[in-house]
Amino acid sequence: MLLENHLELLALFGGCAIGDLTLFGINTGLRGETLAGVINHSRSRLIVVDERFYEELERVRGDIPGIAEENILVLPSGADEVPAAHDLRSCLDAEVGESGADLEFPDLNVAPDKNLMVIYTSGTTGLPKGINNNHMKLCATGMAVSMNLGLGQDAVGYACMPLFHSNSIFLGLMPAFWVGGALSMRERFSASKFADDVLNYGVTFWNYVGEPVHYVLAALSKRFDHDEERIRAEIAGHPGNKFRYALGNGAAPPDIDRFMDWFGLEDVFELYGSTEAAISTFRRLGDPRGSVGEITDPAVKILDEHDNEKPAAEIDSDGKILNYDDAVGEICRVAGDTALFQGYFDNPGANADKYRGGVYHSGDLGHILVRDGKRFLYFDGRTDDWIRKDGENFSALQVARLLCEHQDIVLAAAYGVPCVVSDELVMAALKMKVGSEFDPTGFFEFCEHQVLSGGMDRKWIPDFVRVVDDFSYTGTQKILVRHLKAQHFDPANSADPLYWRERGDKSYKQFTVEDYRALRASFEAAERLTLLDRS
16 A cells, blocks of 8 residues: 555454455655656556555566556545545445445454564665564554553543554554454654544544654644643633543653643553564653653563663763663664564564574663663664654665766765654765855755655655765775764864754755754753764
């Protein structure tokens, strides 16, 4: 499926569950050869595509030989007319039965270990990897989350995060399904419509990933002229407000505080986990500020590059880590099993890389704080090869390759840098051709062109740009990205010209010392200053 959030998406999910079939959820941001590669890798026999993505699918149709023309079904979602032979609803009426028809369930014995849904996530190189999720795993996540939240049949979830992603499946759909509750949904996230949806649908819990929390707060502040008392009265005090819990990852502590206050929530559960689901934590009220919850699995450890366990963090009176380099390492699980991780679809090489020598490697960085005998996990970002923005991971190498298609760029490196809200922003270091200068407007227009007709997702457009004379290299002539990442966008770290764009900008602008000071103040207000200083 290549779909935004529609009821038909949930029908496909349920139909595959009942029919002993496997559903492949494709990220709607994929383009070009990556999109074709994922579809070919899945070996799917049929694809259901949102009308708004049909043109992109048609663009790579010649590279997808495994799906017959009649097995490409389109879900109408726009103003254009879809031919009846490809219209999903028309085909269902003609081949299965008219809407509302009482049909018998297929006579099948579906086993719990049947692979129900493959959810693709971005690896460090090459195509995104498909993660297997069988019936047992999906139901287990629904059971665990619903029990942690104390959900019952009156639960109403709100799915505005994409349902091709594990966040909405694990934290939205399955908890509601497990308790026999309800799920309201919007095609895509809208900050301006969020509060009205929550009140109109009687939402009781919501799953999020990072920045949407911040955008909802900004939209409410603008809507009510920055009057917090009025926001509390109109939203938290609304007679139809049934909103009680939010759960997800990546929200800044001050945003969590305001979100709970303005909506009158009982709790916001920050958690750590991935689609692989080998390691997970669940933050509760009273847990240390900024943590993603207690580690209850003794097999979860912080390891260095040689798989040696790292010590717990030592904290000063201001909450700053005194032994950052010693304490921060990869979040791993040392055990003879892989917990709920059921491997990657048709990718034994990736399986061997992820779980080797009895150690599951998450690819994430973190540290542990011990308090009252309990171990609390803190998430410290991604490895140098990944960028995590807006709750999604993608390959830095893939971004750099697309930037190198610019006629005046001879070499590029992309990497994640600190974000004041959550996760990371995208920064690119560019080496220009001799005699060429960086054109702020032209570069932005190039990125827009790559989004519209190339292979770039909009999230991949750099937020910051550094123009370098040359790079530093490893002994094997690879760019030393970790040095660039450590320098990030602090003008004091380099004399290279810096540029940036803010939300809504149609061009890049020079990033000055004054800009950095103002941005640094925002990090301090968000209690995220350590992200800038830890290098």
